[in-house]
Structures are given as structure tokens and as C-alpha cells.
Amino acid sequence: MVRSYEQYCAAAKALDVVGDRWTLLIVRELMIRQPLRYTDLQFGLPGIATNLLADRLRKLEEHHVIAREAAPPPVATTVFRLTPRGEALRPVLGALGEWGAPLLRECSDDAAFRSHWLALPLRRLRDRSPADPPVTIEVHTADQPMLVRTVDGGVSVEPGTVPRPDATISGSPPVVVELFLGAIDLDAARARGLVFEGEPSALARVVAGHDRVADPVN
Amino acid sequence: MVRSYEQYCAAAKALDVVGDRWTLLIVRELMIRQPLRYTDLQFGLPGIATNLLADRLRKLEEHHVIAREAAPPPVATTVFRLTPRGEALRPVLGALGEWGAPLLRECSDDAAFRSHWLALPLRRLRDRSPADPPVTIEVHTADQPMLVRTVDGGVSVEPGTVPRPDATISGSPPVVVELFLGAIDLDAARARGLVFEGEPSALARVVAGHDRVADPVN
DNA sequence: CAGCATCCGCTTTGATACTG
DNA sequence: CAGTATCAAAGCGGATGCTG
Numbered sequence: 001m002v003r004s005y006e007q008y009c010a011a012a013k014a015l016d017v018v019g020d021r022w023t024l025l026i027v028r029e030l031m032i033r034q035p036l037r038y039t040d041l042q043f044g045l046p047g048i049a050t051n052l053l054a055d056r057l058r059k060l061e062e063h064h065v066i067a068r069e070a071a072p073p074p075v076a077t078t079v080f081r082l083t084p085r086g087e088a089l090r091p092v093l094g095a096l097g098e099w100g101a102p103l104l105r106e107c108s109d110d111a112a113f114r115s116h117w118l119a120l121p122l123r124r125l126r127d128r129s130p131a132d133p134p135v136t137i138e139v140h141t142a143d144q145p146m147l148v149r150t151v152d153g154g155v156s157v158e159p160g161t162v163p164r165p166d167a168t169i170s171g172s173p174p175v176v177v178e179l180f181l182g183a184i185d186l187d188a189a190r191a192r193g194l195v196f197e198g199e200p201s202a203l204a205r206v207v208a209g210h211d212r213v214a215d216p217v218n
Numbered sequence: 219m220v221r222s223y224e225q226y227c228a229a230a231k232a233l234d235v236v237g238d239r240w241t242l243l244i245v246r247e248l249m250i251r252q253p254l255r256y257t258d259l260q261f262g263l264p265g266i267a268t269n270l271l272a273d274r275l276r277k278l279e280e281h282h283v284i285a286r287e288a289a290p291p292p293v294a295t296t297v298f299r300l301t302p303r304g305e306a307l308r309p310v311l312g313a314l315g316e317w318g319a320p321l322l323r324e325c326s327d328d329a330a331f332r333s334h335w336l337a338l339p340l341r342r343l344r345d346r347s348p349a350d351p352p353v354t355i356e357v358h359t360a361d362q363p364m365l366v367r368t369v370d371g372g373v374s375v376e377p378g379t380v381p382r383p384d385a386t387i388s389g390s391p392p393v394v395v396e397l398f399l400g401a402i403d404l405d406a407a408r409a410r411g412l413v414f415e416g417e418p419s420a421l422a423r424v425v426a427g428h429d430r431v432a433d434p435v436n
Numbered sequence: 437c438a439g440c441a442t443c444c445g446c447t448t449t450g451a452t453a454c455t456g
Numbered sequence: 457c458a459g460t461a462t463c464a465a466a467g468c469g470g471a472t473g474c475t476g
Binding site for chain 3: 221238239265266267268269270
């Protein structure tokens with residue numbers, strides 16, 4: 001069932017476990033938000049076949065990368081969570097995302113996107129004036145609105161809305177991501193269909209400067 | 219021909235390029251020793267089918283991860299080399315190797331091994347007394363003898379022999395690797411069939427201490 | 437509905453043989 | 457040496473069906 005490389009090599013052994021198609025993307029989903037139900041995973045992995053998801057989850061559980069839990073009474077279903085061993089894959093996905101970031105430019109326009117994926121590239125944003133009162137930016141770009149708020153020197157990215165955000169951004173995923181990462185400025189983003197309302201200073205406070213590498217990063 | 223995830227996500231885009239079976243192991247080979255001929259790659263990738271190797275090399279070239287060169291007159295053949303873009307994958311293989319290292323313990327005894335793979339886990343060894351004259355350890359464990367020498371605060375790992383090495387080690391790959399990485403001591407290694415000749419101090423100088431994590435690391 | 441399992445057509449893989 | 461050609465077997469993707 002499993003096709004091993006049969007090599008005494010750490011990288012090959014790692015790929016024996018997480019090298020199968022979809023496997024690392026399942027781990028990605030659990031890295032963004034834990035724990036998740038089967039159908040939540042399915043939604044976060046557009047294109048996966050249901051039998052493959054079931055199969056991969058079984059294998060990941062066998063290898064102690066994820067764990068299956070009985071969810072608390074309110075929902076009463078099983079949920080999936082990363083084990084410490086699974087959490088240890090974060091540097092792998094980090095390195096992969098770093099390397100893959102430049103490829104996002106050549107992404108087809110109808111590529112799938114999920115709002116919660118914003119958490120990966122935006123996690124590296126820093127709050128430029130942590131002493132000031134926190135700001136909240138509401139982002140509309142795909143299946144659900146997300147809140148980007150300054151917290152603890154960085155930003156948090158979570159689903160939700162607030163009554164009076166400091167700024168509200170609506171646009172396609174590429175434009176939103178490139179804007180936040182400083183690859184384009186607000187005018188350029190507007191030229192590509194982005195709608196911005198509120199305080200530009202709220203955005204400037206967290207946007208990655210043009211001084212750093214301006215590639216969208218996962 | 220290529221099956222893309224079609225997701226606007228840096229990690230997914232990276233896997234579109236290097237996620238296919240064997241692809242990252244090809245990159246591993248070129249990371250250890252550049253440049254390589256087709257047959258050298260084949261030897262370093264035990265188990266790969268020749269059509270797959272040809273196919274992967276073509277795709278990697280299309281994605282500018284590797285480049286094909288006409289070799290200089292003496293050999294007069296084409297060789298493969300990593301581009302800067304390919305070199306940028308080093309953190310990915312590093313993270314994968316780090317994560318996969320603990321899995322080496324459960325590696326089947328007849329797993330394939332190539333001597334030059336020693337370069338990956340041993341690269342992290344440090345020279346504990348860089349001021350002293352360099353030492354050379356000759357290692358016999360698979361297809362060809364390797365030389366581990368102290369150099370510039372660390373060690374170099376290259377194929378070859380010398381007339382009078384400070385130490386000579388012969389043993390199976392797991393025992394050799396675990397010994398170098400400090401997971402086992404010399405007595406334990408000898409109990410598992412390792413033959414050591416020469417100055418134990420030469421080994422002690424580069425062996426990772428028990429203080430650090432004693433997992434074989436790629 | 438959540439959580440799969442089964443079936444089916446297609447693609448990819450792996451092993452071997454063959455060629456310029 | 458550096459691949460291409462061929463082919464059986466396994467894996468993948470999509471649809472549908474079953475069970476609590």
C-alpha cells in the first residue's frame with residue numbers, strides 16, 4: 001500500500017511518510033486551524049477525492065502525525081489534530097512556502113483560494129508601532145471575511161467581522177496578498193480592482209516594507 | 219502531464235514543481251555533489267526507473283531548478299547542475315531531513331545506501347579543537363571509501379583514501395551514522411560489528427556530544 | 437449530514453527491453 | 457552513455473452509495 005523508497009536517508013524516510021500527494025496540504029490545513037472535522041478538511045482542500053482524504057488521514061494517524069479525537073458534546077463528531085510530531089513539520093511547510101512564493105505570480109486566475117489561507121503569508125507581518133492601540137483590518141477576498149489585527153508585535157489572522165474596523169479591504173486573493181506583503185502599493189492594488197475603505201495608516205502599520213523581499217510568501 | 223493542485227498557495231505551488239515522486243531526491247543528489255551525469259544520478263537513486271529519471275530531469279529543467287551543460291572535453295557528455303533556484307531548495311531538504319532523522323531507526327536492514335549520502339548527516343559535525351592540526355578519518359561503509367576531515371571549524375566529507383589516516387572506520391551505515399552523531403559510543407558500535415582502527419581521539423574530536431539531540435540527522 | 441467505502445476510467449509508476 | 461519504448465500494476469480523481 002505504501003511505496004517506500006527503501007533508502008537509509010532521512011529525507012527519503014520523511015518522504016515515505018509525507019511525500020504522497022495531498023499529504024503535506026492536509027498538514028497545512030491543520031497547521032492553520034486546529035482541530036478540524038473531516039468536512040472542514042475537505043473544504044480546505046479543494047480538489048481532493050474523498051477516498052484519498054480518508055486514506056491519507058489513516059496513514060498520517062498510523063505515523064503519529066495526526067490524532068483523532070472525539071469532539072466535545074456540542075458537536076459530537078470526530079476531529080483531527082496535529083500531534084507534536086505533526087507540529088514539527090512546520091519548518092518543512094515554512095521552507096516549502098518560502099520557496100514556492102515566487103511561483104504565485106504565475107498562478108492561473110481561477111486557482112482555488114480559501115480565506116483562512118491568508119494566515120500563512122500574513123503571519124510574518126510585523127506591527128510597526130506596537131505601543132499604539134491595536135488596529136483591526138477586515139479583509140473580504142473569498143469564502144469568509146477575515147480579521148487582521150495587530151497583536152503582540154505581530155498580527156493575528158482569524159475569521160470574523162467587527163462593527164467598526166479601522167480599514168476594510170475587498171479584492172481578489174493575489175491583489176490582497178501582494179498588497180499586504182508590500183509587492184504593490186495601494187494605488188496599484190486599486191487599479192487591479194481592490195476596494196479600500198477606512199484608514200490607510202492602519203494598513204501602512206502592518207504592510208511589509210519595500211525594503212524587504214517583496215515576494216508573496218506562504 | 220503535470221497534475222497541479224490549482225491552489226493560490228505558495229506551498230501548493232512548490233509541490234506542483236517538486237512534489238512528484240523522486241523529484242526531491244534528485245535535488246538531494248545534486249546538492250551533495252555537482253555536477254552529475256545521468257548515470258551518476260541513476261546510481262545515487264537506487265530504485266528509480268530510467269524513464270522516470272529522464273522525465274523528472276526534463277521537468278526540473280523546465281522549471282529552472284536544474285540546468286543541463288555540455289561537459290568539458292575530457293568526458294564530453296552532458297551533466298546536470300542545480301541553478302540558484304535549485305540551490306534555494308536546500309532549506310526544504312534540510313527541514314525534511316531533520317524531521318525524517320528519527321525515522322532512520324526503523325529503517326529496514328536491507329535499505330539501500332550510498333557512501334556519499336554520509337555528507338548530509340555529517341555536514342553538521344563541528345571540529346572541537348580547530349586550532350590543532352587537522353585529522354582525517356577514513357570511512358568504509360558502502361560503495362566507496364569516504365574521507366571525513368576537519369576543516370574550517372567543521373568537517374568535509376568526500377570520496378577518497380589517504381595513506382595514513384588518523385582513524386579508519388568500517389561498519390554498516392546505521393552504526394557508522396549513529397556513531398558519528400553521538401547516538402551510540404564506540405563500544406556499542408563495536409558490539410554491532412563496527413571495526414575501528416587508529417586514534418579514538420580523532421573520532422572524539424568531531425563526534426556530536428551526547429548533550430545535543432542524538433538523532434541521526436540528514 | 438458527517439465520515440467514509442466502493443466502483444470505474446484514466447494516469448502514473450516501475451521493471452524491462454531496446455536504440456543512437 | 458543517455459536516454460526512449462513498451463506494458464502490467466498501482467495510484468489518482470470523480471461519482472456514487474452506504475451507514476450512523
